[in-house]
Amino acid sequence: MKRRTALLGAALAVGALALTGCDRGGNTDLGLALSTMNNPFFVGIKKGAQAEADARGLHINITDAQNDPMQQINQMETFTSQQVKAAIINPVDSDAAVPAVGVANRAKVPVISIDRGVNGGQVGSTIASDNVAGGRLAAKTLAEALGGKGKVAFLEGQPGTSAARERGQGFEEGIKQYPGIEVVARQPADFDRTKGMDVMSNMLQAHRDIGGVFAANDEMALGASKALGARAGKDVKVVAFDGTPDGVGAVRAGTLTATVAQQPELLGKQAVDWALKAARGERLPRTVKVPVVLVTAANAARFGG
Template identity: 35%
Template sequence: MEYTTTRRTVIGSLLGGAFLALGSTGASAQDGLIAASVADQKSLFYIAAVDGMRAAAEEAGLDFNVASANNNSREQISQVQNLLVQQPDALLFISQDSTAAAAGVKAANTAGVPVIAVDQRPESGDGDIATFIATDSVKAARDLCSWLFDQMGGEGQLAILKGVLGSTAEIQRTQGCNEALENYPDIEVVATQTANWDENEAFRATQNILTANPELEAVFGESDAMALGAAKAARQAGRDDLLSVGIDGFPTMFDAIREGFVQATMAQIPYQMGMMAVQDAMKIMNGEGDSIPELQYQDAVLLTADNIDEYQPSDFYGPAADEMK
């Protein structure tokens, strides 16, 4: 299977649409308020997404208010209600979990404020959203796990570290890797644990997994933070040979891949997705909401030692990417 692609191809076509200037969307600079509620401002993905939102709002002359829930669904629900009191023209919503997603979207629907969901979405029947912008996580996980299984020679023991259970990304990434596993019958999943996207939780989980499974060959972390935590636990245990991969494309992963600390990541485009959310909000404000697709899945880019030098962190995480290392 061929996974390699070039930076020119990716940036010129796959990511190209997200780099469009606001003026080319048909939306013009105007007065208005965009509100954003995000799960946290610790994850580099969410930081970059908010950076993209803020940059697009500033370019358009819009006011922009953002609230971070610090990974607390109850706090996020309260914050959404407070943001809605300000009567924003649109709510950009990165929910903490399914509970916050459902409650937040329903509150916005009641207030008549259109919702643009980014990265996480409410389940069917839990309210109406204008659009959903996210990585195609099923495809990303399927491609990444297939690549990993090839590096394992098509056989061996695998551990899976899951994100927040029930979140959109966790569901889709689990599905994607399971689809890859169907094509590799000699890969044995010996452990599956939840580490909630957190590096420290992944570190502790991997310590326990290695103790119980000394012949473990690889870890699929459903996020880069968990992949890094797994790699650190492996190094502490003297297992420099353990393969560890993740999904996000964090700027910190570039050096980690070059140094062989981790083997691969699927790089997302959070900065551009944040910009897209504001561009869609402006379309709604200009009466062009019907032109927005219901689903806007974005492809991720497989980064490995073979192609890591063809890319820059800013290709995915925006101008401030180097400060995130």
């Protein structure tokens, strides 16, 4: 009797998995096209998505576009040829990703975007951190660290991405609440550490009296800190965004004042969950916002790094 009960339970589990997987065939259940894996944040998304797929007994094909929009088109074509149940895209560029989404749309493969939105095509839902709220929180943190007055620089993210635009929007809205703060320099550094160092070096040549920096991700902040040298975190306050292990480590070391932490593994996990809902034809919200958390020296130990 126990054996029959166990076999029935196993059969029900397999049936549930089949329903979760929906009706499309093929050996690959989901596709995840990441913009790059040369960034700890996106590695975290990959880790979360893979863990969730494994927990559900699904096979996920995770690809690296190396920041090339054309590669994302090719990768989406691969996903559709594998007859995936749903595709997840982390756009290199919110405009340039439209043709990639179109590939999936024509093959009637549901699409979910993660971290960055897509400016066209049919996307079931966008799973992203609350970047606008995070930008406001960064502005408040930087302004308070400066005592409400001083000159600051803003290292913007990769142009054309919704994450860069939304973080910038939040920061600008937040910093306006502090009339004693003046943004004297702003320039994109493409979410890249080396570019962050170069851009910060150029800014310092023109504005040696900068007292604060907001960088729209940890990588740029770490580059900016290198350019600032011994001034970083001391007479120049640096606030970042992402909460990567390197970023949190820099907060603990004192070279970053704070970082607005995203939860990349949770983003990856939720993207898999919502992709499966899309595959089942469920109605989805246009956006799913994942909360951000401020990491400072007082709580950094909880975040590792």
